[in-house]
Amino acid sequence: MRGVRRALGLLTLAALCAAATVGGAWAQPTLEFSVKAAFLTKFPAFVTWPESAMTPSEPLRICVVGDDPFGPALEQSAQGRALExxxxxxxxxxxxxxxxxxxxxxxxxxxxxxxxxxxxAVRGAPVLTVTDAAQGGARGMIHFVVFQDRVRFQIDALQAAQSGLSMSSKLLALALTVKR
Structure with a gap:
């Protein structure tokens, strides 16, 4: 069952990569951040955390630190979703x-x-860090970029491994670049 969910998640993630246009009709920042919110709720399905990172049935917490660009989009994307x-x-x-x-x-x-x-503050902890090229130079394990008018991402798999996380090869295949 997990394989089916993962495959469906991968298809959705690939569709987001293909459809996440930010130019033209998608030029409004709220639409760009709706796409980013969808990515944030899809990424966990392609990451493995150490067993010690979560107790059974504990919520998987997606935290936003700093000035919040999402409005209700992140909660809407997370609503009713679970990782196992x-x-x-x-x-x-x-x-x-x-x-x-x-x-x-x-x-x-x-x-x-x-x-x-x-x-x-979370370096070395089993926390999947995500940053945004539009917000400055800091780079997390996943770094959003706009490439050819689409929301895409780069991955630092080495940084993830140093924090005890592993990323699915399917997620790595969707990245613009992967640092190993």
Missing amino acids: DHPLAVRRLAVVDRASGCHVLYALGSSRQSAAQALQ
Whole structure:
């Protein structure tokens, strides 16, 4: 059953890559961030966390630290979704640290904590870090970029491995670039 869910998730993720146009009719930032929100809720299906990262039935927490560009899009994308026995939950934080309980961290940065500081706060912990090229130079394990008018991503698999995470080869195949 997990294989079927993973295949369906991969198809959806591939469709997002193909359809995530940000130019022309998709030029509004809210649509771009709706696509990014969908990616954030799909990525966990292609990542393996160490057993110690989550207790049984604990929610898989997607945290946004910094100025939030999503509006309701992230909650809408996460609603009713789960990774095995872990329902997806969204948290918005002014600052993050290792004890924040995040499994996925979208680090944008703000006046209280820069994206680089947020990444440093969870470095080495089993937290999938995601950053955005449009928001500055800090780079997480997954880094959103706009390429040929589409929302795409680059992956730093080495950084993920150093935090105890492994990424599916299917996810790596969808990335623009992969650092190993």
